[in-house]
Amino acid sequence: MRSDPNRLRSALLALSLGIFSSTAFADTPEKKEWAVSHFTLENGMEVVVIPDGRAPITTHMVWYKVGSADEPPGKSGIAHFFEHLMFKGTSNHKAGEFDHAIAEIGGNNNAFTSYDYTAYFETVPSDALESMMGYEADRMRNLVLNDEVVATERDVVLEERRSRIDNDPSALLDEEVSATLWQNQPYRIPVIGWMQEMEELNRKDAREFYDRYYTPNNAVLVVASDLDAETVKAMAERTYGKIERGPDLPARVRPVEPEQNTKRTVTLTDERVSVPSLSSQWVVPSYNTAKPGEAEALDLLSEILGGGLRSRLYQELVVKQGIAASAGASYNGTMLDATSFTVYGTPRGEATLEQVEQAINKQIERIAKDGVTDDELEKAKKRFVRATIFARDRQISMANMYGSALATGATVQDLQEWPDRIGKVTAEEVRAAAVRYLQPSISTTGYLLPTMKAGN
Amino acid sequence: MQKLSISLRQAGALVAGTLLLLSLVVLPVQADVKIQEVRSEKGVTAWLVEDYTVPIVTTRFVFQGGSSQDPVGKEGLANLMSGLFDEGAGDLDSNAFQEKLDDVGAEMRFSSTRDGIYGTVRVLAEDKDAAFDLLRLAIEKPRFDQGPVDRIRSQLLTGIDAAERDPNDQARKQWARAVYGEHPYARPDEGTKESLAGLSTDDLHAFHDSQFARDGLYVAVVGAIDAETLKRDLDRLFGNLPEKQKSVPVARVQPKLDQQLKVAYDLPQTSIQMAFPGLERTEPDFFAAVLMNEILGGGTFTSRLFKEVREKRGLAYSVGSMLSNRRYSETLGISTATRSDRAAETVEVIRSVIRQMAQEGPTEAELEAARKYLIGAYAINNLNSSGAIASTLVELQVTGLGKDYIERRPALLEAVTVADVKKVAAKLLSGEPAVMLVGPDVEKVPAE
Numbered sequence: 018m019r020s021d022p023n024r025l026r027s028a029l030l031a032l033s034l035g036i037f038s039s040t041a042f043a044d045t046p047e048k049k050e051w052a053v054s055h056f057t058l059e060n061g062m063e064v065v066v067i068p069d070g071r072a073p074i075t076t077h078m079v080w081y082k083v084g085s086a087d088e089p090p091g092k093s094g095i096a097h098f099f100e101h102l103m104f105k106g107t108s109n110h111k112a113g114e115f116d117h118a119i120a121e122i123g124g125n126n127n128a129f130t131s132y133d134y135t136a137y138f139e140t141v142p143s144d145a146l147e148s149m150m151g152y153e154a155d156r157m158r159n160l161v162l163n164d165e166v167v168a169t170e171r172d173v174v175l176e177e178r179r180s181r182i183d184n185d186p187s188a189l190l191d192e193e194v195s196a197t198l199w200q201n202q203p204y205r206i207p208v209i210g211w212m213q214e215m216e217e218l219n220r221k222d223a224r225e226f227y228d229r230y231y232t233p234n235n236a237v238l239v240v241a242s243d244l245d246a247e248t249v250k251a252m253a254e255r256t257y258g259k260i261e262r263g264p265d266l267p268a269r270v271r272p273v274e275p276e277q278n279t280k281r282t283v284t285l286t287d288e289r290v291s292v293p294s295l296s297s298q299w300v301v302p303s304y305n306t307a308k309p310g311e312a313e314a315l316d317l318l319s320e321i322l323g324g325g326l327r328s329r330l331y332q333e334l335v336v337k338q339g340i341a342a343s344a345g346a347s348y349n350g351t352m353l354d355a356t357s358f359t360v361y362g363t364p365r366g367e368a369t370l371e372q373v374e375q376a377i378n379k380q381i382e383r384i385a386k387d388g389v390t391d392d393e394l395e396k397a398k399k400r401f402v403r404a405t406i407f408a409r410d411r412q413i414s415m416a417n418m419y420g421s422a423l424a425t426g427a428t429v430q431d432l433q434e435w436p437d438r439i440g441k442v443t444a445e446e447v448r449a450a451a452v453r454y455l456q457p458s459i460s461t462t463g464y465l466l467p468t469m470k471a472g473n
Numbered sequence: 474m475q476k477l478s479i480s481l482r483q484a485g486a487l488v489a490g491t492l493l494l495l496s497l498v499v500l501p502v503q504a505d506v507k508i509q510e511v512r513s514e515k516g517v518t519a520w521l522v523e524d525y526t527v528p529i530v531t532t533r534f535v536f537q538g539g540s541s542q543d544p545v546g547k548e549g550l551a552n553l554m555s556g557l558f559d560e561g562a563g564d565l566d567s568n569a570f571q572e573k574l575d576d577v578g579a580e581m582r583f584s585s586t587r588d589g590i591y592g593t594v595r596v597l598a599e600d601k602d603a604a605f606d607l608l609r610l611a612i613e614k615p616r617f618d619q620g621p622v623d624r625i626r627s628q629l630l631t632g633i634d635a636a637e638r639d640p641n642d643q644a645r646k647q648w649a650r651a652v653y654g655e656h657p658y659a660r661p662d663e664g665t666k667e668s669l670a671g672l673s674t675d676d677l678h679a680f681h682d683s684q685f686a687r688d689g690l691y692v693a694v695v696g697a698i699d700a701e702t703l704k705r706d707l708d709r710l711f712g713n714l715p716e717k718q719k720s721v722p723v724a725r726v727q728p729k730l731d732q733q734l735k736v737a738y739d740l741p742q743t744s745i746q747m748a749f750p751g752l753e754r755t756e757p758d759f760f761a762a763v764l765m766n767e768i769l770g771g772g773t774f775t776s777r778l779f780k781e782v783r784e785k786r787g788l789a790y791s792v793g794s795m796l797s798n799r800r801y802s803e804t805l806g807i808s809t810a811t812r813s814d815r816a817a818e819t820v821e822v823i824r825s826v827i828r829q830m831a832q833e834g835p836t837e838a839e840l841e842a843a844r845k846y847l848i849g850a851y852a853i854n855n856l857n858s859s860g861a862i863a864s865t866l867v868e869l870q871v872t873g874l875g876k877d878y879i880e881r882r883p884a885l886l887e888a889v890t891v892a893d894v895k896k897v898a899a900k901l902l903s904g905e906p907a908v909m910l911v912g913p914d915v916e917k918v919p920a921e
Contacts, residue, residue, distance in 0.1 A: 070526065072852065123847070140853050171787070174790075175812075176812065183741035291636075291638045336624065399578060406529065
């Protein structure tokens with residue numbers, strides 16, 4: 018919660034639907050070079066090819082449209098735990114062989130799990146792409162699991178939970194705030210899982226999860242490469258294309274939120290904390306659930322309110338009033354269901370947490386009442402579009418944008434039209450979003466507090 | 474403040490290799506980076522990689538020195554100063570400067586390390602001139618106005634307050650003091666409450682004047698810019714700086730190993746750190762050490778430590794080793810964290826992996842796999858974006874490895890034999906390391 022505002026801004030942009038679009042660069046000569054190809058294999062696997070001719074290097078990602086929010090009740094953490102198990106070997110390649118094959122050519126590989134998706138990726142010399150597809154297609158179907166590897170790897174994810182969450186008071190609080198913000202929707206459950214449920218996960222759970230979700234028709238292949246789309250397509254057909262389509266999965270309909278109508282607070286007091294901090298969250302629509310233009314307005318609202326050094330929260334609380342060491346806002350629109358909008362702050366010097374909270378609320382009220390200026394809006398729009406050009410400088414950034422968007426209900430066209438849609442947002446729409454969604458009377462606020470020492 | 478809750482299989486995202494025999498016949502990516510050395514009329518040099526694919530220009534530079542140059546009693550000066558370069562320069566006050574920067578659309582960041590003050594600017598090519606004007610002002614004429622100085626200082630003080638009861642942070646500080654003694658590397662580079670309170674604008678100006686000079690400067694530029702244009706820009710950016718830094722000499726330091734630190738604290742995990750001796754980059758054994766480290770724990774998914782600690786026994790999420798080469802000292806470090814009732818077992822597993830490496834060295838197959846990985850991974854890890862290329866080029870200049878290093882590097886790795894690695898393993902790993910344990914009941918954990 019004490020992020021460097023600059024860093025926060027780039028994290029935010031990376032999470033939002035930042036993309037490049039051919040329309041945004043209609044006048045520039047590289048338009049053709051950056052034309053993204055998109056097609057579907059016969060077995061239902063969606064494929065996106067992003068051209069990047071700068072070096073003979075390819076980023077290959079497979080995104081499964083399943084995340085922690087799709088887990089059965091009582092099995093929290095299975096999506097992430099299963100992600101670990103995908104590295105345990107298949108009937109064709111023993112455990113570690115895929116890792117070795119990648120290391121052999123100096124490649125990188127890893128995987129990650131979030132609420133709505135699980136992704137596996139390799140960055141390798143381009144002439145290894147078909148081989149990577151072969152391995153990845155193989156483990157989509159032929160994974161071998163036994164009780165011993167399942168038990169050892171479960172210990173690893175339990176240590177991961179201790180490292181990431183239990184060791185860090187602010188991470189513990191974030192987990193509790195999410196569990197309080199979401200009353201019904203599965204985003205209330207941490208991606209990594211609740212400890213007591215993680216401890217019980219077993220081979221049967223893993224097998225069921227695998228059989229249900231790891232099918233070509235539930236996956237999106239994203240390739241960013243110097244190879245042309247036709248070549249990539251032929252390779253994909255020779256590898257993934259051989260896999261039989263799985264049963265159609267039912268639509269991802271999850272429990273939705275009841276109307277939010279209370280103000281809730283969560284307080285964590287920990288002796289490791291010496292400076293207090295707070296964050297408030299609201300349930301807001303994501304790109305996938307919003308009415309046209311609303312998610313774009315929320316993106317711009319978060320940028321103007323608290324997206325960096327020029328934002329209102331930073332300028333007012335940190336620079337002018339001098340009461341905060343940090344203050345900002347964030348919105349992650351790339352979610353399948355409703356998402357959250359967050360504001361946060363840390364007091365500095367003699368200022369109190371209450372002062373910071375009131376000052377944050379006042380800035381929200383100001384926008385709700387008076388709106389934002391045209392100048393602020395234009396600058397925020399420019400920052401977003403510029404970030405999409407900067408993102409083209411890293412293959413994996415581009416692949417991430419397409420993968421996360423497509424796994425949460427967006428289309429390639431949505432992504433390509435995004436800069437235009439951002440461009441059309443009016444100041445009044447930004448104000449309306451603040452009025453509608455950021456009501457102080459229905460927020461969920463987390464307070465991280467130091468333990469009071471006797472005599473203080 | 475990341476809301477994403479992504480859980481990686483392993484933090485760090487690196488892979489190392491052991492041997493295999495796969496049907497994969499793939500050549501490593503040739504590090505096809507054409508580096509031009511550009512020298513301006515006033516004698517400022519930079520390494521340039523011209524590339525017009527994406528219309529951006531990335532510039533990175535370092536003034537050597539960093540927090541090791543903080544005067545005694547003024548700890549935190551380099552760090553405070555690096556927070557102030559976008560807070561007003563020339564005739565622009567803080568607000569005016571940041572407004573212009575935002576209009577231009579440039580990202581500008583300064584940071585300090587123990588050994589240098591770094592700057593990075595990324596901008597769309599069409600806005601380069603305007604961005605460079607602002608960068609020149611920041612480098613040449615920072616204002617250090619009282620308002621921004623007080624604000625940034627008090628943000629840093631809040632950070633120091635926040636770390637005060639964080640056991641891992643306090644342990645890190647104790648560790649630095651125990652290992653580096655009286656050397657500047659032992660001092661807190663973020664400063665202390667007392668030292669920060671005493672820093673004045675005069676201190677900042679004096680420090681800037683002494684450090685921002687051309688002889689300690691290394692520059693790399695990547696992107697849509699040609700050599701002739703850069704030549705002129707280099708003089709605009711750096712040409713008016715004094716020729717020589719006024720730095721205090723810093724001694725080389727041998728870290729004090731063979732000691733144990735135990736910080737008792739009721740935490741869900743016990744963290745374990747060890748430090749062994751390292752090697753200077755110029756030593757003939759350096760590449761043997763790089764390969765040894767890779768096999769031991771340098772990558773993650775297939776290293777010996779990864780296999781023994783995580784894969785076989787599920788003791789930890791993350792475990793690895795790293796060669797750390799600072800300007801005046803070097804170490805080989807190992808770190809992990811495990812549940813407290815298995816801390817003793819974890820220490821013993823790590824020790825046995827170390828013993829085995831020190832006594833027997835690597836197998837031929839391990840060496841070959843590590844070599845292939847290190848050769849192939851260089852371009853993918855170090856040259857994968859303008860920013861990564863610029864960082865790599867600056868570090869190559871700082872370490873004096875030469876413009877042709879990227880081409881020479883595969884041969885340097887190829888030349889290392891199993892006997893070389895065995896020799897360097899025995900040399901680095903046979904002694905008793907510094908060990909630090911932070912967690913509950915650590916007094917009872919045998920660390921030897």
